[in-house]
Amino acid sequence: MVSIPALPRRYHKASIWALYVIGLCPAVWDFYLAYSGALGFNPVKEFEHLLGTWALRFIIATLAITPIRDLFGINWMRYRRALGLIAFYYVLMHVAVYVSLDLRFDFGAVWSDIVKRWYITIGMACLLLLIPLAVTSNNWSIRKLSGAWNKLHKLIYLIAIGGVIHYILSVKSVTLVPSTYIALIVLLVAYRAVRRPILDWKRGKTKMAQATR
Amino acid sequence: MPAYRPPRISASEITPREIYMSRRHFMGAAAAAGLAMTGVGEAFAAPLTTTPGAYKLDEKLTPKEAVTTYNNFYEFGVNKEDPAANSGDFKPTPWSVKIDGMVGKPTEIGLEDLLKMPLEDRTYRMRCVEGWSMAIPWVGFSLSALLDKVEPLGSAKYVSFETVVRPEEMPGQKGFFQALPWPYIEGLRLDEARHPLTILAVGLYGETLPNANGAPIRLVVPWKYGFKSIKSIVRISLVDKQPQTTWKNSNAREYGFYSNVNPAVDHPRWSQATEQRIGEGGFFGSNRRPTLPFNGYAEQVASLYNGMDLKANY
Secondary structure (H helix, E strand, O other): OOOOOOOOHHHHHHHHHHHHHHHHHHHHHHHHHHHOOOOOOOHHHHHHHHHHHHHHHHHHHHHHHHHHHHHHOOOOHHHHHHHHHHHHHHHHHHHHHHHHHHOOOOHHHHHHHHHHOHHHHHHHHHHHHHHHHHHOOOHHHHHHHOHHHHHHHOHHHHHHHHHHHHHHHHOOOOOHHHHHHHHHHHHHHHHHHHHHHHHHHHHHHHHHHHHOO | OOOOOOOOOOHHHOHHHHHHHHHHHHHHHHHHOOOOOOOOOOOOOOEOOOEEOOOOOOOOOOOHHHHHHOOOOHHHOOOOOHHHHHOOOOOOOOOEEEEEEOEOOOEEEEHHHHOOOOOEEEEEEEEOOOOEEEEEEEEEEEHHHHHHHHOEOOOOOEEEEEEOOOOOOOHHHOOOOOOOOOOOEEEEEHHHHHOOOOEEEEEEOOEEOOHHHOOOOEEEOOOEOHHHOOOOEEEEEEEOOOOOOHHHHHOOOOOOOOOEOOOOOOEOOEOOOEEEEOOOOOOOOOOEEEOOHHHHOHHHHHHHHOOOOOOOOO
16 A cells, blocks of 8 residues: 655645645636736637636546545545635636636627537536535535535536536547546546445455454 | 639738838848748748739738747647647658649649749638638749649549648657548639639748748638648649548538638537637737638639538538
8 A cells, every 4th residue: 555654734724725825826827828928829718728727637636536545545635625626716717717808798609609509508507516516615514414415516526527528529629638638537437436346345355354364 | 714803902002021021131131141040940931032912901910920830730739839849850842742633734743843833922811710810921822823734624623632641750640649630631622722812822921831831832722711721732633523621521510621711600619700810919908800701702702602502511
């Protein structure tokens, strides 16, 4: 089993805040690049796409927390909420840039995109589904909703799949990079289906090891 | 007889040319002084002698740097900056174009001879199917003039084009994950190919084409989406059946044979009603403009499609 030095408990809280700061750095940096003309000749599209890609990356990171704990014994569960919320903030920024800088607040165009373009329809649906998850991402909601909270937050699997479909439908051809995102998300969502048997098998192995000791 | 007469304009109206003429003198002087001051892609750029063409565009030209560093050329990679970044090893000379099929005089014509064709300045709009556009001062000659030389047979109805395949020089053509099947192929109906607007371009902004833009010779069909204007051409064939084309083969529902610019016919996944003019507006300025039927060349080309359902023949 992999072992990495455990972070002392007193730094846990600070490390979570550091994650928020680090996680939002790409947005600031990309904004600076776009503003200063370093993103080439179509800065709005480029910036919009970078924000969307970061949202996908943080969704992938959020989904990776459980398998990393199950399979490698590394418990990063304390970072999962921050990762999920950062993903949500990127989705919000992505949509804000699309509505403001790209479509110039032409809400007619936004609406016709939503009803006519499948990838926008799916993208907007994902945004709507993310809102209840973001709103309930706090200890109070977890206590209040108890079992229902777990059920509600399973929506992230649907959102992840919707997000990657939104992404691949927006590119002209599915090349190496989009395929990598598809593969990662499919893998991480599919893992949930085989998680129980894997955990049972691992538990069985530990018991056996204890029994033969 | 084509019922089309090019608009008459005086040479003095073509001011941009003077600007780049002076730049050309500067380039020549720089080259003479042995100054290697340009980037890799431009290292072989040579000035071309041209005459003003019959087509003028009352629009601001897209800056040269935008034209040469923001484009699609999947043979060099799928991102907009890839063609400029990855085309340094491409060798556009020596070069020849094979012209065959239903012609009286099949031939293989060298680049030297292609450059002897009457070269004209042609500033055209370029509309990409992805929703962005440019105004580009091409240097080229009428495709029809070249076709005359090979004497197409009466049976020829279409013209097909083929891009070079050189995996060693074109990184997008090697590796286990390639965006498209090679060679890239395109096609036009013979009357489209014969239209006076259709040119084979050998340069832009008064100099030979950068590798990223399809050196040494490419097609420019300004009323069609950019992907129809095939780059780095090695073969032109006259045929009697509608030729296969790369993007149609890859996704026939989204990309048709005609691919005329048409704001009324949306791409299945996005609107074609507006376009983003590259190099204008910046990050906060508005740079969307309405897309024009046939990319603004309806007056010249709409008659080619009389009686055709443009929604069905997208």
